Each structure stands twice: as C-alpha cells, then as structure tokens.
Amino acid sequence: MTSPLPYRAYPEERRLATVLFADVQGFTSLAERLDFEIITDLIKEVWFRLDEVVESYGGYVDKHIGDAVMAVWGAPFAGENDAERAVSAALALQQSLRDYANASEMPGAAELQIRVGINTGMVLSGYVGKRGEYTVMGDTVNVASRIQQVCEPGMVLMSESTHRLVRGVFQVHRVMPPLNLRGKTEPTAAYVVDSQLSQPSRPRYNSLDSMETYMVGREVELERLNQLYQNATQEEKPVLVLVSGESGIGKSRLLLEFTNQLEVSETPPALIAARALAQASQIPFYLWKILWFLRFGLQDNDPVETTRDRFLREIQKIWGFQLGPSSSVEVAHLVGSLVGISFPDSPFLERYNDHNEQLQKRCFELTRELLHRMSAFRPMVLMLDDLQFADSGSVNLILYLMEPSPYPLPLLILGGARQEFAKGNPNWLNFANIIELGPLAVNAQTVADAYPALRSFPDEVLEEIADRSDGNPYFMEELAKSVVSSGMSPDGIPPLELVRKVRALPLESLRMMLQARLDNLSHEARSVAMLASIVGRVFWVGAVLAAARVGEKIATDGLSVASEDVLDRLVQAALRQLVRAELAFPRANTTFTEDQEFIFKHSLLREAAYNMIPHKHLPLYHQAVAQWLETHSQFDYQLMAASHYEQGKDFEKAARLFELAAEQILHQGAAQESQELLDQAKRIRSLKEKKVKSSSLAEV
Numbered sequence: 144m145t146s147p148l149p150y151r152a153y154p155e156e157r158r159l160a161t162v163l164f165a166d167v168q169g170f171t172s173l174a175e176r177l178d179f180e181i182i183t184d185l186i187k188e189v190w191f192r193l194d195e196v197v198e199s200y201g202g203y204v205d206k207h208i209g210d211a212v213m214a215v216w217g218a219p220f221a222g223e224n225d226a227e228r229a230v231s232a233a234l235a236l237q238q239s240l241r242d243y244a245n246a247s248e249m250p251g252a253a254e255l256q257i258r259v260g261i262n263t264g265m266v267l268s269g270y271v272g273k274r275g276e277y278t279v280m281g282d283t284v285n286v287a288s289r290i291q292q293v294c295e296p297g298m299v300l301m302s303e304s305t306h307r308l309v310r311g312v313f314q315v316h317r318v319m320p321p322l323n324l325r326g327k328t329e330p331t332a333a334y335v336v337d338s339q340l341s342q343p344s345r346p347r348y349n350s351l352d353s354m355e356t357y358m359v360g361r362e363v364e365l366e367r368l369n370q371l372y373q374n375a376t377q378e379e380k381p382v383l384v385l386v387s388g389e390s391g392i393g394k395s396r397l398l399l400e401f402t403n404q405l406e407v408s409e410t411p412p413a414l415i416a417a418r419a420l421a422q423a424s425q426i427p428f429y430l431w432k433i434l435w436f437l438r439f440g441l442q443d444n445d446p447v448e449t450t451r452d453r454f455l456r457e458i459q460k461i462w463g464f465q466l467g468p469s470s471s472v473e474v475a476h477l478v479g480s481l482v483g484i485s486f487p488d489s490p491f492l493e494r495y496n497d498h499n500e501q502l503q504k505r506c507f508e509l510t511r512e513l514l515h516r517m518s519a520f521r522p523m524v525l526m527l528d529d530l531q532f533a534d535s536g537s538v539n540l541i542l543y544l545m546e547p548s549p550y551p552l553p554l555l556i557l558g559g560a561r562q563e564f565a566k567g568n569p570n571w572l573n574f575a576n577i578i579e580l581g582p583l584a585v586n587a588q589t590v591a592d593a594y595p596a597l598r599s600f601p602d603e604v605l606e607e608i609a610d611r612s613d614g615n616p617y618f619m620e621e622l623a624k625s626v627v628s629s630g631m632s633p634d635g636i637p638p639l640e641l642v643r644k645v646r647a648l649p650l651e652s653l654r655m656m657l658q659a660r661l662d663n664l665s666h667e668a669r670s671v672a673m674l675a676s677i678v679g680r681v682f683w684v685g686a687v688l689a690a691a692r693v694g695e696k697i698a699t700d701g702l703s704v705a706s707e708d709v710l711d712r713l714v715q716a717a718l719r720q721l722v723r724a725e726l727a728f729p730r731a732n733t734t735f736t737e738d739q740e741f742i743f744k745h746s747l748l749r750e751a752a753y754n755m756i757p758h759k760h761l762p763l764y765h766q767a768v769a770q771w772l773e774t775h776s777q778f779d780y781q782l783m784a785a786s787h788y789e790q791g792k793d794f795e796k797a798a799r800l801f802e803l804a805a806e807q808i809l810h811q812g813a814a815q816e817s818q819e820l821l822d823q824a825k826r827i828r829s830l831k832e833k834k835v836k837s838s839s840l841a842e843v
Contacts, residue, residue, distance in 0.1 A: 155267070164287050167256070290333055310347075315411075381555075461513060671687060691713075
C-alpha cells in the first residue's frame with residue numbers, strides 16, 4: 144500500500160534567495176582524542192545555539208550536513224532585506240560561537256571555529272525525497288557551498304551577487320582574488336566581510352537585482368577617477384570631479400562602481416553619498432541635510448528633540464569637548480541650522496540676528512573645518528548624484544570647499560549630472576575635473592561581458608541588442624532584461640529566428656522600451672506607477688494613496704467605490720508588483736506604512752509614467768499630493784507641498800507656503816534662497832491674478 148503524499152504548504156517555484164553555508168571547524172580533530180558521546184553533546188549544544196541565531200535573523204534552516212548547516216533567506220517567503228539579514232546572521236554566527244567557546248566548560252569547545260559562505264541568486268524551491276522535504280536547488284546553492292569550502296576558519300565570504308545587494312552596510316576589508324570554483328567555467332568574485340558599519344554609507348533601497356550585470360567599456364574613466372582620488376589623498380586638498388552625460392549613459396553606474404572599488408580596498412575612505420531630487424530642488428542645503436542625516440543615523444520622522452540631541456552628540460564625537468575658538472556646541476548649532484535643524488534660543492545663532500550673509504559664511508567655515516577633522520582619521524569621499532537637481536545653496540557650499548584653506552583636507556567630491564548642469568554653473572569649470580561620458584562602443588562581446596545570462600545566445604542576437612542600444616547602457620540593460628523576461632531561449636532555435644523574435648520587442652527607443660515595461664504591468668500596478676510619478680522620483684505610500692482616492696473619484700464621477708482597506712490592499716499589491724518588475728524599490732529597513740519611502744529605478748522611468756497621465760487630471764492629483772505633504776510638519780515636506788500646489792494651480796496656497804518657507808530659511812542664513820522663494824511667491828500670485836481676470840472675462 145502506497146503511503147499518501149505529505150501535505151505541501153508551499154508551491155514549487157523559482158525564487159530569488161540568499162543561501163548561507165556555515166561549517167564548524169574542529170569537530171573532526173576533537174573526535175580523534177575525545178569520546179564520541181562528548182563530541183555528540185558538543186555538536187548538539189553548538190548547533191542548537193547556532194540554529195537559533197539563523198532563525199532570529201529570519202533564516203530558514205534547510206538542513207544539516209555533517210559539521211555544516213545550510214540556511215536560506217527568501218524561501219519559502221521573501222522578507223525585508225534578505226541578503227542583509229543573511230550577512231548579519233553570518234557575523235552573528237561567528238560571534239555566537241566565540242562567546243560559546245569562551246564560556247563553555249565542554250572539552251574542546253575553545254578550539255572550534257566557523258567559516259561561512261553566502262551567495263544570492265535564483266533558486267527552484269519545492270519538495271524532494273520520499274519524505275517530501277522542502278528545500279531550494281540550483282546553481283546558487285552550489286556556489287554558496289563552494290564559497291564556504293574555500294573560506295578560511297573564522298571568515299565570512301560572500302559572492303558578487305550578494306555584495307551588490309548589501310553595499311554600504313558592511314565593512315568589506317578586502318576583495319579575495321577571483322575564485323576558481325569546482326564546476327564553474329569562469330572565476331567567481333568574492334568579498335570578505337569584516338563587520339557591520341555603524342551607519343550605512345549611502346541611502347539604500349531594496350532591489351531584487353535578479354539579473355547579474357557588469358559595467359563594461361569604462362576602464363579609462365575608472366583609472367582617471369582613481370588618479371584624482373590619489374591626488375586628493377596625497378596632496379591633502381579637495382578635488383572636485385563632475386561626471387557628465389545624457390540620461391542613461393551610465394553616470395550613476397560609474398560612480399557606484401568606482402566607490403565600490405574604494406570601499407573594498409585595503410584602506411577604504413569614509414564615504415557618504417546623497418542624491419539630489421527634482422522634487423527637492425528648492426529645499427536649501429537639501430544635499431547636505433541628506434549627507435549629515437545619513438552620517439549620523441538620523442531620520443526625517445524622528446522627533447525634533449531626538450534629531451537635535453543626536454546631531455549635537457555626533458558633532459561632539461568628531462569635534463571633541465576641549466575649549467577652543469569654536470566649541471562643539473557652536474558647530475552643532477550653526478551647521479545644524481544650515482540644514483534645517485532648529486536650536487531655539489541658541490546664543491550662537493543670536494549673534495547673527497539680521498546678519499544672514501555672515502551667518503551663512505560662518506556655517507560654511509565650520510562645515511569645512513568639520514570635514515577637516517573627519518578626514519584626519521581617513522580620507523573622505525562625498526558622492527553626489529543627479530546634481531542637475533541640486534539646490535543652489537548646496538552647490539555654493541561645494542564650491543566654497545574648493546577655495547584655499549589653512550586646513551589639510553583629503554577630500555574627493557564626486558558628482559554626477561546631466562550635461563545642462565555644467566552649462567548652467569560655469570563656476571564649476573574653474574574647479575572641477577570634467578569627465579564627459581559618451582556612448583559605449585558596443586558589440587556582441589560587450590553584451591556578453593555585461594550580461595552573463597545572455598552568453599548562451601548566438602552572436603547575431605547579441606549584435607542586434609548592441610546595435611539597437613546606440614551605446615546607451617541603461618537602454619542596453621532594459622533590452623537584455625526584456626529578452627530574459629520574455630522567456631526566450633536559444634536552445635534549438637536558428638539564430639535568424641531568434642533575431643526576429645528580438646526585433647519583435649519594442650526596441651525603437653529607450654522611452655518606448657520603458658513605456659512597454661509599464662504596459663506589461665497589471666492595470667492596478669500601472670495605475671499606481673502613474674500616481675507615484677506625480678509625487679516624484681522618490682515617493683511615499685501615503686501620497687500615492689491620497690492621489691488614488693482622487694483617482695477613484697475621477698473614475699466614478701465623484702463616487703468613491705473602494706473602502707480604505709480595499710484601496711490600501713490594492714496599492715500594496717501594486718507596489719509589490721513594481722518591485723518584482725524592478726521598476727521601483729522600497730527604502731531599506733522600512734515597513735509598509737503611509738510614510739514608507741520608495742524610489743523609481745531611474746528618473747526616465749518616472750518621467751515615462753508621468754507622461755501617461757491625462758493632462759486634464761494632473762491638477763487634482765497634484766493637489767491631493769500637496770495636501771498629504773502638508774499634513775507633515777517637516778520643512779522639506781511643506782516646501783514640496785508648495786510646488787505641488789503650484790502644479791495643481793492652487794496658486795494662493797502655493798504662494799502662502801513659499802512665503803512661510805522663505806521666512807524660515809532666512810533664519811538659516813540662506814538669504815539668497817529666501818529671496819528666490821519670495822520672488823517665486825510673487826510670480827505665483829501674479830498667475831493667480833491672471834487666472835481671476837481670465838475667468839471674469841470668460842463670464843462676460
């Protein structure tokens with residue numbers, strides 16, 4: 144009689160997972176001199192302790208194999224930051240075993256060490272064997288196991304694919320030489336993990352990153368960047384670099400690859416990164432706010448008192464408590480006020496009442512000295528992307544740092560911007576080293592080198608992708624992903640037939656390709672992408688919900704048909720689909736609330752979604768977003784609300800918020816920026832008057 148199949152709770156499916164293999168070293172040698180019962184008790188105690196560590200970090204203990212364990216993140220369920228949790232668990236496993244070895248009275252415990260290998264990629268999850276054991280299978284598992292096998296005891300080693308997902312979170316002390324793993328035709332890159340950084344070095348968003356990609360054709364530019372970094376460190380003077388080019392040409396990728404190289408070098412610099420946003424272009428010193436908040440672990444939604452106290456403490460750590468011309472408290476008050484952190488009744492700020500230009504100059508001086516003190520420990524790199532959207536105050540402070548200074552300052556300021564930025568900021572030409580990115584020289588080999596998933600395709604297909612991309616890396620990546628996601632396979636199909644299939648994809652332009660990606664979504668996900676685009680490249684769930692409520696009314700002639708719970712679930716499901724399609728990503732270490740932050744993969748993608756919205760509906764959508772932003776007390780949200788009211792043609796509210804913002808930033812010493820906002824409010828009020836006059840004439 145055949146026994147019934149066990150109940151199978153999870154379907155067989157392909158999933159993106161992070162697989163960890165950990166092997167405890169020392170049991171074998173102990174077994175040669177200790178009784179097997181002692182060894183058995185020791186093994187049981189160790190693995191009970193280590194399994195608990197895996198589970199506490201959200202991992203699934205798949206199986207024990209001799210002295211090793213296999214654990215999985217991402218199957219049977221995907222969690223928040225699976226790759227990051229897996230690497231954190233690996234470090235915790237090491238610490239847990241060290242703690243046990245130091246405290247245990249068991250014979251031989253002090254001799255045990257653990258080595259860990261981690262890899263991320265696609266797996267097939269399901270049930271195997273007569274007992275129906277749930278597991279994951281595939282090359283991702285094999286690579287994780289083999290990485291662990293080449294580890295030294297006490298080491299955590301992760302693959303390139305895992306490293307891409309956790310960049311900026313862990314201290315990666317050095318890059319291992321490429322590993323020649325059994326069964327792999329090409330060497331595998333691997334990275335040694337030393338520790339977790341106290342604060343991430345850059346804003347992080349959770350990307351599935353399902354297709355392995357490599358940057359190609361930028362070797363000359365990378366070498367140039369490295370030389371400029373060496374100049375900054377050797378001469379102990381700031382060096383300003385501007386990587387310029389059209390959208391999609393690979394500016395952000397070049398900055399990312401170069402800073403990745405620095406972070407895994409033998410003597411990594413202190414890196415802080417920020418991205419300018421079009422929606423924040425009128426917020427004074429927004430870039431510097433992002434830099435300081437990231438460096439000090441501050442959040443926008445922290446209580447004001449918490450932000451103020453932590454900013455002061457972090458400044459004191461850098462500046463020191465000793466008396467001098469400027470105290471750490473003065474530095475915190477002035478530098479903090481520059482980026483919108485209020486210090487009521489500050490005697491240091493009172494000195495500059497009605498002397499706004501002097502206040503800003505002093506804030507600039509103290510910022511430079513603060514960076515000087517920070518760089519005394521190790522050289523610094525500021526990576527500032529999308530500078531074409533930067534506010535004028537942030538740009539002016541960057542240029543100020545390039546002026547002659549009495550302090551040594553080994554600092555590389557690495558900026559990326561579209562070509563119009565340099566044209567609109569001619570002063571940069573006096574200070575910046577310009578690296579102009581043009582189209583890549585691409586062919587079939589270039590495509591194969593960049594996308595391993597396409598290496599089995601014939602050269603004719605790769606040449607077709609190369610030709611259609613026009614040397615634009617972002618376009619080329621979207622083409623490659625379209626080929627992979629279409630399920631196209633080179634097996635048994637003549638090359639010319641494959642080329643015909645590739646030509647049937649919407650390849651005419653990058654914008655058409657992006658619109659096609661949006662069109663392939665469900666109706667709900669496409670609608671949410673369009674609503675999110677109203678908010679900006681960075682958007683929040685609550686703002687999308689506010690726009691969705693307006694969309695419901697538009698679609699039903701003012702009658703809302705979906706309850707709040709239903710609307711919330713629809714938006715959640717749509718956002719998950721956007722993430723799976725790698726079109727938008729949630730901010731790391733956040734949960735689904737109205738304030739959860741997401742980002743579109745590229746500004747061009749956000750523009751493509753925005754251009755799909757009927758123009759007649761845009762004012763109502765912008766007003767809804769403005770109203771949601773206005774419910775937040777933070778200054779940044781208020782100023783963004785003003786811009787949305789302007790786009791929503793509610794000129795009175797827009798002008799009022801711009802005037803309030805102008806008054807507030809005047810106390811930050813931003814006199815020029817304050818006047819710009821007042822001028823904008825004046826211009827908006829004139830638009831209101833024209834609108835009223837036009838309406839009156841229409842009635843007549």
